[in-house]
Amino acid sequence: MVxxxxxxxxxxxxxxxxxxxxxxMTRLGAVITQAIVIEYGREEFLxxxxxxxxxxxxxxxxxxxxxxxxITTSVIGALKRGLAPLTAELGIHVCGGRGRNSRQTPDELIxxxxxxxxxxxxxxxTSRLVAKIDSAAVQDGFDLYLHGFIVTDDGKWVxxxxxxNGEKRQARRYHWLSEGxxxxxxxxxxxxxxxxxxxxxxxxxxxxxxxRKSQLDLLASLGPDRIVREMVAIEPGRKTQPSAQxxxxxxxxxxxxxxxxxxxxxxxxxxxxxxxxxxxPEDFERxxxxxxxxxxTVKALAMVAEVVHGAPCRFSDPARFSLAHGGxxxxxFPVPLKVYDETIxxxxxAVSKARLGREEELLALKRLDDQARQLEKYATGPDLKEIVAxxxxxSSDWDGRSVFGWEPRPEASCAPRSSVPSRA
Numbered sequence: 001m002v003x004x005x006x007x008x009x010x011x012x013x014x015x016x017x018x019x020x021x022x023x024x025m026t027r028l029g030a031v032i033t034q035a036i037v038i039e040y041g042r043e044e045f046l047x048x049x050x051x052x053x054x055x056x057x058x059x060x061x062x063x064x065x066x067x068x069x070x071i072t073t074s075v076i077g078a079l080k081r082g083l084a085p086l087t088a089e090l091g092i093h094v095c096g097g098r099g100r101n102s103r104q105t106p107d108e109l110i111x112x113x114x115x116x117x118x119x120x121x122x123x124x125x126t127s128r129l130v131a132k133i134d135s136a137a138v139q140d141g142f143d144l145y146l147h148g149f150i151v152t153d154d155g156k157w158v159x160x161x162x163x164x165n166g167e168k169r170q171a172r173r174y175h176w177l178s179e180g181x182x183x184x185x186x187x188x189x190x191x192x193x194x195x196x197x198x199x200x201x202x203x204x205x206x207x208x209x210x211x212r213k214s215q216l217d218l219l220a221s222l223g224p225d226r227i228v229r230e231m232v233a234i235e236p237g238r239k240t241q242p243s244a245q246x247x248x249x250x251x252x253x254x255x256x257x258x259x260x261x262x263x264x265x266x267x268x269x270x271x272x273x274x275x276x277x278x279x280x281p282e283d284f285e286r287x288x289x290x291x292x293x294x295x296x297t298v299k300a301l302a303m304v305a306e307v308v309h310g311a312p313c314r315f316s317d318p319a320r321f322s323l324a325h326g327g328x329x330x331x332x333f334p335v336p337l338k339v340y341d342e343t344i345x346x347x348x349x350a351v352s353k354a355r356l357g358r359e360e361e362l363l364a365l366k367r368l369d370d371q372a373r374q375l376e377k378y379a380t381g382p383d384l385k386e387i388v389a390x391x392x393x394x395s396s397d398w399d400g401r402s403v404f405g406w407e408p409r410p411e412a413s414c415a416p417r418s419s420v421p422s423r424a
Contacts, residue, residue: 013068025082049175096146141168336399
């Protein structure tokens with residue numbers, strides 16, 4: 001039986017992903033997916049998507065706002081675009097999305113079923129039921145606006161959907177996984193993200209079985225009008241009994257935009273940076289023979305390698321993964337496009353050769369991750385403010401870019417951002 005894995009707060013943010021970042025997220029998301037499928041299989045990829053901490057880290061390493069609700073929309077969109085040309089190779093299909101796209105999910109699933117020979121109608125029913133449970137059976141004050149359904153050629157699936165509470169300016173993300181599920185109404189969620197905000201009516205919990213049956217009995221014996229009269233007669237202000245639902249571990253994504261040292265496991269960050277300095281020259285210059293892959297790119301690759309190979313317990317601080325490629329809003333620093341593009345190039349090379357049976361480059365990434373774990377106990381380094389300040393100093397060298405524009409050269413730092421020459 002699938003159990004909830006945890007919960008987290010997500011500040012509700014608006015805005016759009018700029019084209020220059022969205023295209024790169026599409027490419028990096030696709031190649032990371034390929035690497036995971038090659039190493040661990042597509043069912044493991046579904047398990048990763050069902051893990052809320054990994055999902056947030058995945059979005060962070062792709063340069064999205066590290067703490068916001070927008071990660072959900074952008075990751076689902078990037079995967080839908082990036083995996084579409086790879087469906088024949090991977091057997092993974094991404095359906096749905098935000099708003100109007102979410103309502104097209106059942107039709108997409110039926111079409112996939114007809115194409116690959118699985119029961120698309122049943123999947124379409126599952127899609128509607130999952131959405132209905134999180135919008136009606138779980139009454140937690142969040143209105144669904146995004147529904148992503150990822151399914152494989154053999155009918156395994158994961159659902160990631162998100163609701164918003166406009167008054168509180170918060171979002172809640174829900175994760176579902178078909179693996180091990182025996183019932184849609186007895187604790188089916190793999191995880192629900194969102195801070196507890198008072199008592200929740202959750203009729204999708206096995207402990208609500210008696211309540212579900214009683215509600216059906218009441219409806220049959222009294223009828224809806226009588227039930228309404230009985231409810232009105234109940235004494236106002238009556239206190240409810242405390243919820244018996246146990247507290248779950250949850251990830252709190254704070255409202256502040258800057259990444260602070262309290263948001264990052266510094267031992268793991270220092271270990272990744274030390275592993276990049278140690279293994280980078282030995283593996284990447286010799287194996288990849290790409291002079292442009294500098295030390296900064298290897299640092300980013302160390303964090304990408306952890307997203308590919310890391311165990312679930314290693315993603316308790318998603319903010320750390322924003323140190324790979326920054327963020328579109330300049331937090332923790334502008335997206336270094338030269339580094340980002342080199343990361344994609346290295347990953348594409350490693351995946352392409354691995355498909356041909358030459359796994360040296362993928363193994364180099366795994367050694368990078370292994371080395372970081374070995375160094376974790378004693379690696380030291382600068383504090384987070386120093387690391388971020390260093391990124392800002394070099395930002396223009398690495399074609400740093402954000403939604404505010406290109407980062408100016410140091411000598412032009414006093415000039416308005418709008419005066420910085422445009423680059424492709």
